[in-house]
Amino acid sequence: MAKTGFCDSKPLLDLHKKVDECRAPLRAWANGCGPINCWQPVEVDESTMAQFKMEPEHSWERRLSMQTSESIIMDFQEARRPHSADGCVEEPVLLYPHGPQGLHSLQSLVPSLLRHEVEVALVKLDVAWDRTCAWDMFLDMMKTQTRHCLPNADLPRHFTNATRAILVDWIIQIHEVMHFQEDTLYLAIHLLNRSLQQIRVTTANLQLLGMVCLFLAAKKEETLLPEVSALCYLMDHTYTKQQLLRMERKVFCGLKFDLSYCSPLHFLLLFASVARCSAKVVWMARYLLELSLLEDQCMVFQPVNLAGAALCLARRVLQEPPTPEGKAAWCVASSIFVGSEMTLLKIMHILASAAAKAQAQDACATKFSSSETLHVSRHPALKNISGLMGVCT
Template sequence: MARTSFYDSKPLLDLHKADERRGLIRTLPTVFGPTDCWQPVAVSESRLVPAKREPEPRWASVLPSLYTDRILSAKMNSIFVGFSDEVWTYSSGSISPAKADGFLEEPLRLYPRSLQRFPGLQALVPSLLRHEVEIALEKLDLAWDRTFAWEMFLDMMRSQTWHTLPNAELPRHFTDATRAVLVDWLVQVHELMHFEEETLYLAIHLLNRSLRQVKVTTATLQLLGIVCLFLAAKKEECLLPEVSGLCYLMDHAYTKHQLLRMERKVLTGLKFNLSYCPPLHFLLLLASISRCSAQMVWMARYLLELSLLEGRCVVFLPMQLAGAALCLARQVLQEPLTPEGEAAWCLASGIHAGSETVLLRIMQILAAAAAKALAQETCATFIKFSSPETMHVSRHPGLKNTAALLGMCT
């Protein structure tokens, strides 16, 4: 059973200065009125006890070690042991194996066009891909035993199709702007509690499903959001906030009984199915295989988190979102790649379940969101990724010009 605790008194994001035009945490009962009705919530130290220390991001400690790996090394013979001729096709919302010498249906392509410059690698893609995936999953702590890493990756690719939503339509009581305000508030709460990044992605996924499966009103929308975050924490965290602490975050607009009752409604509506493979896992996997720099990974993570605010992104697969975020990050930073890194990028760029049209569409959505991130009222993600720890990626000059960004996506 998970232990319970509550967050400490560290200011939210450590970046809420006077020029950021916002308070610590905003209360949502007034969200549907004028924007000047936002009120900051004072944090009382008497209500708080120490919580767990914020761990170092998984990829930060293991990604640099991947830079020294070389695809075209003298030890390539060990890569080709156990060559498998199985590749994938994606058709009608499901992924199924197909022979490498057979016809590879669109839109999934494990033989990217960019590999034409490396004809010697084309025949070795399945084995090389498997080797790279196994190493990346193990070094990212996503797989404890390399023996089962490839099977885990296959399951990740299959399961991502089970949790996508058929359309981006919301119940008639809500709009995309309303949903964005709620997600922005959840980002702040998530940072304040020092939760894992997977917890945020799972919480937003549960929120997207709950809005369509559970009957809620405008008055209970904030309650639904905090319950989804609470359920995600129960699945991903080892330290949980007290229910009374969650009510305190909402200015006691709801009672403990109401929160627990909403929790039962959500679990019943979702049929206790809380499984989800977040796009963050696919992003870290692709970044590891393609030998991305730390700045490129942070930029891609920033763009990927912006997709949580966009209601249009709920219909795309996690792999599609991760691939589009990484491609756009590379376009923005324009970092030169080494020959080994170029070969790795070509290999990683083929691991996606979507056509080029779909990826370009996602990149356009992310580019528009990044260009207006600071100007919008919902700018918690912008502030989060403007810290020195994230290399100030949200303030990169390449993200300010909407026309230039959209031009990169064409």
């Protein structure tokens, strides 16, 4: 823990030097697991195991308990995986030589295919070490995202949408200066949105609130933390260390010490892996998803909706020719998008307007205009707002 009102710590981040050392890939999902290559097989006496009767593996498809009528296409049903002649379990296959056109009922096959693809994707993303717990992780992601849904996008009277956009843009800049992870940014904005509706803050303390939300997010996601005095320096010493610590306690109490949040970035990477999206589509979707942080209208949507809309818009903006494999994979991935088509189109219109606004103001994010991100923020299709809106309709 960094220095807070409860405990002290040593400074861990020097703002005048770039952190060159690699951070440990700690994540809340898999920070307790060891490397797979360190596991050693255990010798078991075959005579002892012979007395146990091996039952065929069952896969249960579950339905999420959602408040709305829409849900992912899954239902309770028992499905026995086919066994080959040598007794091995045959894994379901997503790829079809002739695409989904040759299937009589693709929708009936989506639940089992979705579970298989989600398990494989989470393992590839290093989120789950073992496929046996990957599906439970996915179900927990779907449930966690609805825990702190904001009922509306109303802001305090003295806090306009333009003021919020300026504050969020400043938080993004501080996030880049600190070299924090992307999960930290999304959690910080989420805590800011919740704090604005649950805590009374004056206009003079809005910048302090934004810094505290970023600091709390860093405590949850980062391994290297800045000193509190360094945060005051970034705010040009407008606030003292004691004011920052008091605001931290105020935010903690207002949020009831609950900082849990499932970032839309997690869903975006999961969707992109299941749908076999190219690297350019993923970077474009990540750029559009970060632009959603500046839009107050996106506060009320669930992370899964934001991720799905960003990926849909990115695919249509780039208009890469789909492959037969990609069509079948996208059909499975699109079944995760919780919400109606009208909701996705509404979010896509908001993101398209935000992208066009950023192009007109020449305010493209620096990290998305570099060669590492394939210059997605400089894509010529983002300059024409009418073209983007036409693609969405």
